[in-house]
Amino acid sequence: MLTNAPRGTKDILPEQIGNWIAIENKIRKTCATYGYEEIRTPIFEHTELFHRGIGEGTDVVDKEMYTFTDRGGRSITLRPENTASVVRAYLQNKLYAAGGLVKLFYIGSMFRYDRPQAGRLREFHQFGVEALGEENPAVDAEIILLAWDFLKNLGLDELRLKINTVGCPNCRPVYRQKLIHYFGEYLDELCGDCKNRIEKNPLRILDCKIDGGKEFVEDAPKIETCLCDDCREHFSRVQEFLRAANVDFEVDSRLVRGLDYYTKTAFEIQYPPLGAQSAVAGGGRYDGLIKEIGGTPTPGIGFAVGLERIFIALEKQNLLKPVENKIDAFVVTAGAMAEVCGLKLLTILRRENISAVMDFAKRSLKAQMKQAAKSGAKFALIIGEEEVENSTVTVKNLETSAQEKFPVREVAAYIKK
RNA sequence: GCGGCUCUGGUGAAGUGGUUAACACGUCGGAUUGUGGCUCCGAUAUGCGUGGGUUCGAUUCCCACGAGUCGCCCCA
Numbered sequence: 040m041l042t043n044a045p046r047g048t049k050d051i052l053p054e055q056i057g058n059w060i061a062i063e064n065k066i067r068k069t070c071a072t073y074g075y076e077e078i079r080t081p082i083f084e085h086t087e088l089f090h091r092g093i094g095e096g097t098d099v100v101d102k103e104m105y106t107f108t109d110r111g112g113r114s115i116t117l118r119p120e121n122t123a124s125v126v127r128a129y130l131q132n133k134l135y136a137a138g139g140l141v142k143l144f145y146i147g148s149m150f151r152y153d154r155p156q157a158g159r160l161r162e163f164h165q166f167g168v169e170a171l172g173e174e175n176p177a178v179d180a181e182i183i184l185l186a187w188d189f190l191k192n193l194g195l196d197e198l199r200l201k202i203n204t205v206g207c208p209n210c211r212p213v214y215r216q217k218l219i220h221y222f223g224e225y226l227d228e229l230c231g232d233c234k235n236r237i238e239k240n241p242l243r244i245l246d247c248k249i250d251g252g253k254e255f256v257e258d259a260p261k262i263e264t265c266l267c268d269d270c271r272e273h274f275s276r277v278q279e280f281l282r283a284a285n286v287d288f289e290v291d292s293r294l295v296r297g298l299d300y301y302t303k304t305a306f307e308i309q310y311p312p313l314g315a316q317s318a319v320a321g322g323g324r325y326d327g328l329i330k331e332i333g334g335t336p337t338p339g340i341g342f343a344v345g346l347e348r349i350f351i352a353l354e355k356q357n358l359l360k361p362v363e364n365k366i367d368a369f370v371v372t373a374g375a376m377a378e379v380c381g382l383k384l385l386t387i388l389r390r391e392n393i394s395a396v397m398d399f400a401k402r403s404l405k406a407q408m409k410q411a412a413k414s415g416a417k418f419a420l421i422i423g424e425e426e427v428e429n430s431t432v433t434v435k436n437l438e439t440s441a442q443e444k445f446p447v448r449e450v451a452a453y454i455k456k
Numbered sequence: 457g458c459g460g461c462u463c464u465g466g467u468g469a470a471g472u473g474g475u476u477a478a479c480a481c482g483u484c485g486g487a488u489u490g491u492g493g494c495u496c497c498g499a500u501a502u503g504c505g506u507g508g509g510u511u512c513g514a515u516u517c518c519c520a521c522g523a524g525u526c527g528c529c530c531c532a
Contacts, residue, residue, distance in 0.1 A: 043505095043522085043523070046522085046523070046524095097530090098529075098530050098531080099530080099531080102457070102529095102530090103530080103531090120531095120532085149532080151530095151531080151532090153457090153529095153530075153531080154457075154458090154528095154529090155523095155524085155525090156524095156525070156526065156527080157525075157526075158531095158532080159530090159531075159532080160532095163532065164532090165532060166532095167532090296531095298531095314526085314527090315526080315527065315528085316531075316532075318531065318532060319532070320532075321531075321532065342532095343532055344532065345531085345532025346532080347532080348532060349532090371490095371491075371492095373490055373491095374490095402484095402485095403485090403486095403490095404490050404491060405486090405490085405491065405492080406484085406485080406492095407491085407492090408491045408492040408493095409491095409492055409493085410492085411491090411492065412492035412493055413492085413493090419491075419492075421490080421491065423490050423491095424490080425490085433490095433491085435491070435492085437492070437493085440491095440492085440493090442491085
């Protein structure tokens with residue numbers, strides 16, 4: 040097992056790295072367009088941050104965290120998501136001091152101990168955005184639009200944007216009580232999971248795969264009936280902004296985000312072809328989080344995108360292009376003297392910013408030519424006894440097969456031509 | 457954490473309770489004198505996820521574990 044990476048982790052190999060760099064570039068470009076700045080926070084944090092930030096009782100905290108005790112006896116956790124960390128960094132570094140809205144984004148690994156399957160890994164990568172310090176629903180819209188535009192611009196079709204409001208500490212408990220009462224009447228008809236959810240998280244019953252379609256569930260009270268004026272107004276403004284931006288969305292009153300800190304706006308962008316793991320982006324407002332972590336009450340909103348899922352989606356649509364990194368020249372040598380000259384030539388070329396390699400396996404000239412052809416290099420630079428003697432290099436264009444001999448000092452210029 | 461399916465070389469794969477585990481691709485080497493891409497020739501798993509068990513004998517049967525995959529839970 041020494042040769043196997045831990046379960047649920049994956050190597051990103053050279054042949055794929057081009058795609059990663061490309062998507063990271065798109066992320067940075069999109070975020071710059073929206074005026075968001077990159078932040079990098081530690082891969083691990085004090086366990087307590089996630090307990091407080093994400094909430095005890097959530098699956099992420101209860102059964103998915105990579106938690107360990109470090110040598111100093113501290114309880115440390117590999118971040119399962121990055122919002123809590125960003126908020127912590129915001130507070131610790133007093134980013135609020137500059138005043139106004141603080142707009143941040145991040146790209147990085149997250150860790151969740153879960154059973155791996157397609158689109159779900161134990162170490163996975165997210166790109167996420169957080170806007171801290173503003174409660175204006177226009178920010179909700181901006182955040183959603185950023186996620187939407189980013190995904191759209193990748194060329195993905197079939198994207199579906201779902202939004203909902205989950206209320207606030209004033210109105211959610213009211214709704215919650217109402218649901219508990221309502222579902223209490225149907226206790227016998229609920230599935231086992233939902234029986235547990237009644238007390239723990241009755242909102243979740245609404246979107247249960249087993250009970251979700253049942254009539255009494257469909258007829259359950261909607262959150263709209265309980266929203267306070269503030270939440271109701273906020274939600275309708277968000278929709279207004281989205282319509283103004285010409286984005287198609289769907290209000291899904293059954294959309295419930297799993298993490299405790301969400302308030303008001305919740306949204307998810309799905310790519311249905313992915314199957315079970317169809318959510319490619321998810322987020323929402325978390326006006327209570329900053330206070331929970333110990334700051335002065337400050338509103339915030341953000342989302343995260345799962346990059347591996349994006350790649351699967353891009354793959355399905357054939358949007359992943361192999362990025363070939365071709366080198367310019369392949370130096371081929373025959374004999375010990377020639378090898379030295381070859382190395383000198385490599386140095387000369389590289390200092391001229393020409394990418395150049397050579398075969399170090401002491402193969403036959405013919406074998407080296409094969410390597411050269413396979414490498415995709417445009418030129419083979421051949422150095423044999425003759426070239427060594429009169430300080431020349433035979434330059435063979437591997438595409439046209441034409442070849443010509445040049446003095447060493449002229450080779451770089453010729454290749455650059 | 458639960459359930460289904462799967463696990464043969466670098467890759468795609470065929471195959472059997474018992475001599476040398478097909479075939480293809482790839483890789484490497486060669487086809488006289490210093491040169492690639494086509495063609496031809498040759499080499500390339502003492503090994504069939506790992507560990508046990510059944511058996512005279514297992515890659516083929518059984519069990520456990522591991523990994524992958526699909527679904528559940530949950531989520532990105």
